[in-house]
Amino acid sequence: MTAATQVADRGSAAPNGTDRLPGRALLRVGPVRVQIRRRSVLVAAALTGLLAVAMVLSLSLGTPYVAPADVLRALAGTGTAYDLVVLDLRLPRLVLAAVAGAAFGVAGTLIQSVARNPLASPDVIGITQGAGLAATVALTSGAAAVVVGPAALAGGLVAAAVVFALGARHGLAAQRFVLAGVAVAFALRALIEVVMLTADPIDGLRAQIWLIGTLAGRGWTETAWIAGTLLLLLPVLAWAGWALNSTALDDDTARGIGLRPVARRIGLAGTGVIAAAMVTAQVGAVDFVALVAPQVARRLVRAERPPLLCAALLGALLLVLADLAGRRLFAPTQLPAGVLTAAIGGPYLLYLLLRGRRRPS
């Protein structure tokens, strides 16, 4: 009887075939078994397609106009009359836009998830401003140009350390953390103003452009720094895609299922801070991508926390589009990408928020 019951028990355990959770697909690569949300596969595929189209468009539009077919031919290396324009002038800047946007998306996802707060993004909690202050000081004090990037990186990391020290006493999920970040951001912004107003006007202008964030005149070197950082962080990011699942749980519950929430938060948020400081150091204080990309991605995937890969793709798409719009919208006047990221991302997030309210689920 016991055996029969056990068989029946096992038989009835299978009906919904739970070799995975609902809405998930199981990806098997050798011994590796990874669960992915089906919806995030679709969203990621769609975003990749859109990104490819946007990138070809960005290489094509401008003066001179290059037909998409010629863009593809140039990329394939068959040698066209447009190689110089496409490969040497437009491509480096475009790839930087995509890589930087992805890094902003990753940084925003990590920090927002750990803090369980969409406002806990590097451009709101002072990391960007810390980088900005250091860069402003470097740009207005006559330091060599090569110093600006490293100074900004250090500034971002120091600002993050201050915010975490001030705000993390009751855990990063407490409102206190975001409030401390906002306060530090405002204080740093005030210091930036002081430095700018007391500086030589020409230096001040250069600092101003850096602070808005631009991709103009930048390319492979900056790309290499950001991509190198992301590559170094790749093992952590592979783990993060899984570890982020538990950030929605409170600490007691997380400990109960055998996790170490504090160590986990430090690892995830630390990774986000490094990515944010590095990308800001390379392209300047581009606002809003790190804030909006994770939130839009989260709503597209309909998950309880921002999805890492989709947020990276969306960040890339957003910055590529912002840079394209900045180049073409008021041509020949060029607007820095940082001006347009908020103009494009903001309304779309608002649209998603309003749509979400009408249809509560």
Next chain:
Amino acid sequence: MLSTRDLVAGYQERTVLDGLDLDLPADAFTVIVGPNACGKSTLLRTMARLLTPRRGTVLLDGAAIRELPTREVARRLGVLPQSPLVPEGVTVADLVGRGRQPYQRWWRQWSEQDGAAVDRAMRLADVADLADRPVDTLSGGQRQRVWIAMTLAQDTEALLLDEPTTFLDLAHQVEVLDLLHRLRAERGRTVVAVLHDLNQAARYADHLIAMRAGAVVAAGPPRAILTADLIREVFGLDCVVVPCPVTGAPLVVPALTSPTLAAAAGSPATGSPGAVPLAGENTLAGVYPSEGI
């Protein structure tokens, strides 16, 4: 299976438990009761290694719990904290699936055993029908069953629950406690819960622990230890203890202490046990039928 030795624990400057030695019986439903701030939750949280003791040890099957890897502990000991944060938009199956965390790694995220354990846990806690519903849209009783299902998916021998019935209406309280009792009776799990309601504690517990000011005042089967004297000592309240008409377990009824209520009820108020017959002898263990409840 769970014991404490010379346990000192507390929060900031406040020491709540000061040198506590305790042994919890295996395969029993243990209920910890006591007045507010008596240290019952602190004890549970320390035993569940959610709180680090200042001194002393918690032993899990004889081994110091602090020295065991937390994942291994999570395979042997499930914990339901007092008011867990409900993640926004997470479905029931998803949340219950989190209980499989101690068996998973990022490169090995899901197996057939995980699926079977989640199915089993959801059926046991009667939430299988809710599998695709977001947890934040459920009622309090359903939510609590989902949390219990999550800890059940952990497949642990022991389950610690901190006030699992708080914020639930009476029907849901009974539902949750019935489930816990069934886990003990049918599945042989060790269940330890902090409860506020003495009558529920008496009804369900095999082993009752009464605490006051960080110390254990009495421990044993409810029918043996739950007397008016104990309640006066632990809660500072005069009570009548009578056999429960349904289960025969001790039923605690507070004595009349309010003069206005006494006037309305037409009987003299009393602060002393003399005026109302206290069923002192009735609470002796031998008076109750010995078969289980």
